[in-house]
Amino acid sequence: xxxxxxxxxYGSQTTYxxxxxxxxxxxxIYFVKRKFVLGVNWRELNDAERQEVQTNKGFYVTSLVSGSxxxxxxxxxxxxxxxxxxxxxxxLDGYLSMIDAHKGETIxxxxxxxxxxxxxxxxxxx
Numbered sequence: 001x002x003x004x005x006x007x008x009x010y011g012s013q014t015t016y017x018x019x020x021x022x023x024x025x026x027x028x029i030y031f032v033k034r035k036f037v038l039g040v041n042w043r044e045l046n047d048a049e050r051q052e053v054q055t056n057k058g059f060y061v062t063s064l065v066s067g068s069x070x071x072x073x074x075x076x077x078x079x080x081x082x083x084x085x086x087x088x089x090x091x092l093d094g095y096l097s098m099i100d101a102h103k104g105e106t107i108x109x110x111x112x113x114x115x116x117x118x119x120x121x122x123x124x125x126x
Contacts, residue, residue, distance in 0.1 A: 037125050038099050039068020040075065044092060053080055053112050057088040059095055073122040075111065082117070083110035099124065 042059040050056055061079045064071045075081075082088065084098045085107050099107075104126040111118050 039065035080112040
């Protein structure tokens with residue numbers, strides 16, 4: 001927004017004064033209720049975790065959604081998921097594709113926890 005002023009002392013002169021106004025008076029918040037298929041937040045493995053599990057494939061569970069299928073199957077934050085129904089993927093997108101392909105079904109997760117591998121059966125949501 002710009003403004004202008006006129007002065008009459010010693011003649012007429014117009015001086016433009018640039019004014020910038022940032023308005024933060026209004027905001028919007030949207031709440032969306034989501035249904036989680038598996039209910040985990042995950043990330044790629046770091047180098048130390050790859051060394052521990054002796055593979056480049058898998059993902060690290062950072063957190064869980066309370067009441068989600070993974071939560072009910074006792075998957076814990078800090079678990080490393082190595083396989084979904086005996087299959088591995090080289091990226092998180094690959095694992096996401098596997099999960100999406102099995103919506104509404106029961107899958108078996110191979111998990112690495114505290115130096116041991118274990119199987120967890122998880123009934124995915126639709």
